[in-house]
Amino acid sequence: MKAIRIVDTDNGTSADITDMEIADLSDGNVVIRSQYSSLNFKDALAITGKGKIARKRPLNAGIDVAGVVEESDDDRFAPGDEVVVTGWFLSETRDGGLAEYVRVPGDLVIKRPDGLSLWETMALGTAGFTAGMAIKRMEDNFQTPADGPVLVTGATGGVGMFAVDLLARRGYEVTAVSRKADAEGDFLKKLGATNVITPDALDLEGKPLGKPVYAGAIDSVGADLLANICAQIQPYGNVAAIGLAGGPKLSTTVMPFILRGVSLLGVHSVECPQAWREQIWAQLAGEHKPAHLQTIAAETVGLAEVFGVCDKIMAGENTGRTVVDINA
Structure with missing residues (x-):
């Protein structure tokens, strides 16, 4: 599997696209085949090495992920389920979503809210x-x-x-x-x-x-x-x-x-209680769905293009949200 992985070097932290094994991912009982992620300021800090977001390394970047359950030992999720994970220390202490696969505990996962596609969940992120x-x-x-x-x-x-x-x-x-x-x-x-x-x-x-x-x-x-x-x-x-x-x-x-x-x-969204999380996502997918989602998230890129977008974010030259198509 491919992932944008943050590693230590003699010149500080660095990130690059790396080949790795699913078995080497952070522990968890749900394996997700990633479809989309997104780029936030925290992602730009981590990937450019200008912020110590990844508190242990090596670690896969990406604080958000949306995809399809590949394997699950959690009764709440079955292979084929479309799911979303945001926050919960992805790319901080757990391997994150800028990777072809993510493995997390089931308590971190919610099913894709009705009313949002997987792409839209990451346009929001x-x-x-x-x-x-x-x-x-x-x-x-x-x-x-x-x-x-x-x-x-x-x-x-x-x-x-x-x-x-x-x-x-x-x-x-x-x-x-x-x-x-x-x-x-x-x-x-x-x-x-x-x-x-x-x-x-x-x-x-x-x-x-x-x-x-x-x-x-x-x-x-x-x-x-x-x-x-x-x-x-x-x-x-x-x-x-x-x-x-x-x-x-x-x-x-x-x-x-x-x-x-x-x-x-x-407002600390990383550890937002799951009951709140499900309620907020339901609102974002329903009557309070953003009216200008496509306008705000006007850019979709592949893994290889992430580095250039992160440079623009750090330089203050990026306006709007960027979705990452993991399989592009």
């Missing part, structure tokens, strides 16, 4: 699932479209694009935040954004509280931008934190939380 999980956390905490506009930062990233689409589809007024606002504003409005602004428009110059303009936010940046956002959220609004592109430190005050009742909600 971890990015779409994370956006869906962020919205679930907000709505579980009483967020509604009637509350007012919702910010989405990093709006041209994978999670951001899906967040704009999914929120607009639910009836929310969406303000997209991106440093590419001038170049990508029309694209973001096509996805459903009402307004498109740059991060500078949210700068409070260090003030602990600003005018409460927004009902909520989905943030992938963190750092000062997240602090400024929390200070501009309306009473009892929600901010879902899904990333740290701007850095991991958060310098803020408790004032938005104790004077306005703002909730800061963490």
Whole structure:
């Protein structure tokens, strides 16, 4: 079998297409013949060696996979079943989905949701699932479209694009935040954004509280931008934190939380409980299926093309989601 495998070298980590045996894959009781994977920022970090995503090596890359069960010792799955795995430490501590076969414990696997093809599950992948999980956390905490506009930062990233689409589809007024606002504003409005602004428009110059303009936010940046956002959220609004592109430190005050009742909600999709996972996938496959899935995931490549796409992702030159056809 072929796989994009991350290995240690004298010059750090490196990734290449490698031949290996199925028997050498990470332990598990379900073997999946991979059909599709996808490329996320974490995949680009791992494959280019610019981030220590793979915590043990050698290890196959790819945090997502969709395919067909080849073998199963788990009664819940039988050969021929179409299944999906996202997160669960694929490409971190377990061999990942950029390979012809994946072996995982059955507890990590869900059957392909009705309403989505295998390709569509990977067009969504971890990015779409994370956006869906962020919205679930907000709505579980009483967020509604009637509350007012919702910010989405990093709006041209994978999670951001899906967040704009999914929120607009639910009836929310969406303000997209991106440093590419001038170049990508029309694209973001096509996805459903009402307004498109740059991060500078949210700068409070260090003030602990600003005018409460927004009902909520989905943030992938963190750092000062997240602090400024929390200070501009309306009473009892929600901010879902899904990333740290701007850095991991958060310098803020408790004032938005104790004077306005703002909730800061963490979103950790890697270990999302399976009951939540199945509910979120069902929503993504049903009434809340993204309206612009084909527009967002406009590129499908083979294994050999993954390296060039990852270089573009790291250089900030890639817009939209990339699906990987394992058998192309």
